Amino acid sequence: MEKTTVYAQMVETGAQRLRSTHELSSEERAFQERIDAGVKIEPRDWMPEAYRKTLIRQISQHAHSEIVGQLPEANWVTRAPTLQRKAILLAKIQDEAGHGLYLYSAAETLGVSRDELLGSLHSGKAKYSSIFNYPTLNWADMGAIGWLVDGSAIINQIPLCRCSYGPYSRAMIRVCKEESFHARQGYDIMMALCKGTPEQKQMAQDALNRWWWPALMMFGPPDADSVNSAQSAQWRIKLNSNDELRQRMVDQTVPQAEYLGLSIPDPDLQWNEERGHYDHGPIDWSEFHDVLKGNGPCNRERLRTRVKAYDDGRWFRDALVAHADKQAARADAPRQAA
């Protein structure tokens, strides 16, 4: 019953089972035919209520993940080793705020308000990617996050550029263009540490050890038997299975780790000549579900920080509205006098 798209984990579609063509209404059939023909669905097109609701959940979870994803990195802005690294980290965090904005805007085209979306995040009702509930303990974590977490996000987001919903697909295209900087700056940090002192290289290894498994979990549990996944695939808002994308991540990351001279913390990892892919060891899904339930190392802290930032900014947002109202009233006044 689970599906995931890395930054949007386990999105419910409301489907109990996939219905065959003759069970669909004529509107639903025409809708499905458009999707099958690769025609994008736009905000004012007719769409099944379940498609709309599933997309709101998926896109808003994705948006929340971008926003909460800023917090683990914020920890290192004041501790970056050089001014340049600090400027780069700030630029990456700024991008993530922008990505959250693109995605919230795409969700709003489906008839949900920004306030409702933020309300669900702040009340704890809405989910965000479990990866952001892990702590960032040393500077190398900034490298590992860019390399592994943003790397995984890219693997997930590239197919979503071709998803069926126009505003989401266009947001993903924009995000993907900007994301490659994130992965590269991460790998650049890892390269610098791995070429440094033994202690620095050990920092890089420690970060890889801690982020490897959570990064693999980002793709979500195997979804072979999931009705939600099948429904989302039929709607073309999920284009690959979780395992397919995870395999892609492992296959491209292992050689990158080898170049750094780091070892992947998985004794079962080995190249499978027959499959032409790497085999990896079993993933501890109980940890994943536990973090998703709210029991990760940083769940409470992340939400608390996010809610505090929003509450602390309230007076300022209110003041801006009051100012705009005053300007509008002044502009109206001479007209009324005339």
Next chain:
Amino acid sequence: MSKQWPLWEVFIRSQHGLAHKHVGSLHASDAQMAINHARDVYTRRNEGVGIWVVKAADIASSSPGDKGPLFDPSNSKVYRHPTFFPMPEEVKNL
């Protein structure tokens, strides 16, 4: 003298999946007429699958003179481009 019809800016979606793009403007008495006229003026050769019209007066715009203050600051932030981080030949998919 009769009142001049307002000016509308016209945006056309040329293909499914693409964003609307500004193509020009026209005068019309209301939104429906603006769409009809945009259809006649801008899509006679099947250039579009969708039309947006927006009253020109409702568009807020930066001024050409703002170019420096608005856009120069990003020149010093070249690290926002992935090419700022050269990747070794042997490292793929980054």
